[in-house]
Amino acid sequence: MAGASDDEARRFAEGLQSLLNWLHAPAQGANEVVALVRGSLGAAGLAESVVSRTLSGFEHVNLQTALDAWTAAEGRTVEVHGVVLPPHYGDISLQQLMTGEALPPVRLSAPTVVDLPDGPGSTLACLRLALLLVTDDTGRYVLLVQGPGEHRPTLSVEVAGLPVRAAQEVLAELDRLRRERNVYRGQLVEVTPTPMGGVELTFLEPPGLTRDDVVLPAVVLDRVERHAVGVAEHRAGLRAAGQHLKRGLLLYGPPGTGKTHTVRWLLGRMDDYTRLLLTGRSLGAIGAVAELARELQPAVVVLEDVDLVAAERSFGPGGSPVLFDLLDAMDGAAPDADLLFVLTTNRADLLEPALAARPGRIDVAVEVGLPDAAARRDLLRLYGRAVPLRLTGDDVERAVERTDGVTASFLKELLRRAVLEALHEQDPVEVVTGAHVDRALDDLLDSTQQVTRVLLGVGAEEVVAAADDLDGGPRPGLAPPDAFPGGWVAYPG
Ligand SMILES: Nc1ncnc2c1ncn2[C@@H]1O[C@H](COP(=O)(O)OP(=O)(O)OP(=O)(O)O)[C@@H](O)[C@H]1O
Ligand SMILES: [Mg+2]
Numbered sequence: 001m002a003g004a005s006d007d008e009a010r011r012f013a014e015g016l017q018s019l020l021n022w023l024h025a026p027a028q029g030a031n032e033v034v035a036l037v038r039g040s041l042g043a044a045g046l047a048e049s050v051v052s053r054t055l056s057g058f059e060h061v062n063l064q065t066a067l068d069a070w071t072a073a074e075g076r077t078v079e080v081h082g083v084v085l086p087p088h089y090g091d092i093s094l095q096q097l098m099t100g101e102a103l104p105p106v107r108l109s110a111p112t113v114v115d116l117p118d119g120p121g122s123t124l125a126c127l128r129l130a131l132l133l134v135t136d137d138t139g140r141y142v143l144l145v146q147g148p149g150e151h152r153p154t155l156s157v158e159v160a161g162l163p164v165r166a167a168q169e170v171l172a173e174l175d176r177l178r179r180e181r182n183v184y185r186g187q188l189v190e191v192t193p194t195p196m197g198g199v200e201l202t203f204l205e206p207p208g209l210t211r212d213d214v215v216l217p218a219v220v221l222d223r224v225e226r227h228a229v230g231v232a233e234h235r236a237g238l239r240a241a242g243q244h245l246k247r248g249l250l251l252y253g254p255p256g257t258g259k260t261h262t263v264r265w266l267l268g269r270m271d272d273y274t275r276l277l278l279t280g281r282s283l284g285a286i287g288a289v290a291e292l293a294r295e296l297q298p299a300v301v302v303l304e305d306v307d308l309v310a311a312e313r314s315f316g317p318g319g320s321p322v323l324f325d326l327l328d329a330m331d332g333a334a335p336d337a338d339l340l341f342v343l344t345t346n347r348a349d350l351l352e353p354a355l356a357a358r359p360g361r362i363d364v365a366v367e368v369g370l371p372d373a374a375a376r377r378d379l380l381r382l383y384g385r386a387v388p389l390r391l392t393g394d395d396v397e398r399a400v401e402r403t404d405g406v407t408a409s410f411l412k413e414l415l416r417r418a419v420l421e422a423l424h425e426q427d428p429v430e431v432v433t434g435a436h437v438d439r440a441l442d443d444l445l446d447s448t449q450q451v452t453r454v455l456l457g458v459g460a461e462e463v464v465a466a467a468d469d470l471d472g473g474p475r476p477g478l479a480p481p482d483a484f485p486g487g488w489v490a491y492p493g
Helices: 006-024 032-046 057-071 094-099 164-180 218-233 235-240 259-269 280-295 322-332 348-357 373-384 393-402 408-423 434-445 447-456 461-472
Strands: 051-055 077-084 107-109 113-119 122-127 129-136 139-146 155-160 188-193 199-203 247-252 274-279 299-304 339-345 364-367 389-391
Touching: 032 077, 032 094, 032 107, 032 129, 032 139, 032 155, 051 057, 051 164, 057 113, 057 122, 057 155, 057 164, 057 199, 094 139, 094 155, 113 199, 139 164, 155 164, 188 280, 199 280, 218 235, 218 247, 218 259, 218 339, 218 364, 247 259, 247 348, 259 299, 259 339, 274 280, 280 299, 280 322, 322 348, 339 348, 373 389, 373 393, 373 408, 389 393, 393 434, 408 434, 408 447
Parallel strands: 188 274, 247 339, 247 364, 274 299, 299 339
Antiparallel strands: 051 155, 077 107, 077 129, 113 122, 129 139, 139 155, 188 199
């Protein structure tokens, strides 16, 4: 008799199938991490769904702060186990650790931590990849915490072993603690991009500038101040009258005229606000940052040099310019939130179409122009403060005249160069005279120094024309012209 009967063939196929099933069955207990998870969850816990939450990478330190408080709660015991994953293995999920399926070679270890700043001068050890075995009134369950790593910018928390509703409550409680103890509240924080496409938040020391350090027409500073701080002072009244608090301020003008300088002064002044500073590539993270600002209000979000992204398109489905995303994020905030957005640019022309297409985001635009003669005099005095300057009234007037059309930062540089000129003759410098200032100016304004001049902000004709516009404007609040009286003026160091 050749061949097998149908019945034999079927039995053979079934046998082969069960052999294959056995071969592919998860090697339960073979891995120590899987054994630990399965052992603590038990059959009932293993049957529940895993509930997970993904957070921005910069929330890592806040999650740790929340976990520390949560762990310390009465009636809760938490056992922390580190998990190690060899490099280049990507992520791991709690589901994988429950079933043991498609498992990379994970091992248990002491928890690895990353030391992250949780204040201007302090750090907190944050779990990088860890299992938390929890027992409390809700039951016995497991959390997997995964910090941002080489493969992804985000952070995740997963809960297993609880009914979905209860797991959601655990995550909500951690959210609440994260918000309540947010380390960025009331701080001055710079947002910078990370290589993985996320952002990093760095604490900055407040700049410590006073209004006198900013040489701009008083009307300009008043308007900035009124819009930024004045509105907040009437918070209750505005809300009661149903008016919005959220506001947008645009500072525009040529490079080196003091837009950033003004922002730094303002940020120092608003020290009861959470202040978030974005520039360049980090502007792309505006969505997450605006959300953080809403949580931590009252808050200021500074978007520096927004023209850098005016033309750049995002990777989103619409491929809209990043600038539009930025303006949309400003609009997403609740109108009664005490939020101030400050935008700076030296290309207001590039911004105009976007601002026109998304109206209502910016309510005040302030021009920061080139310094007029009185302002140039003030700048010489301001940056001459630390210099043993000995200038006659004529010296000062000559310098003021010759610097028509330059920027504020040019005048700052002029004094540095004058000190260098003096250093050729005396070291240490005892006195910087009109002759030194003249020589420094000769050098800076030399026609062969075209590029240097552009770098310092002595630009094309339109720049000079803008200076003329400003010359005509009122300048209340600035020191009177007799700040440099005739004769010798000494500036003690
Ligand atoms: N109006 C000003 N009063 C006093 N100092 C100024 C003023 N403007 C500029 N400076 C000095 O010059 C430096 C450079 O100016 P700042 O960075 O504020 O220019 P900006 O307008 O932001 O230019 P950009 O458009 O290139 O960003 C400041 O750090 C400050 O020291
Ligand atoms: Mg600037």
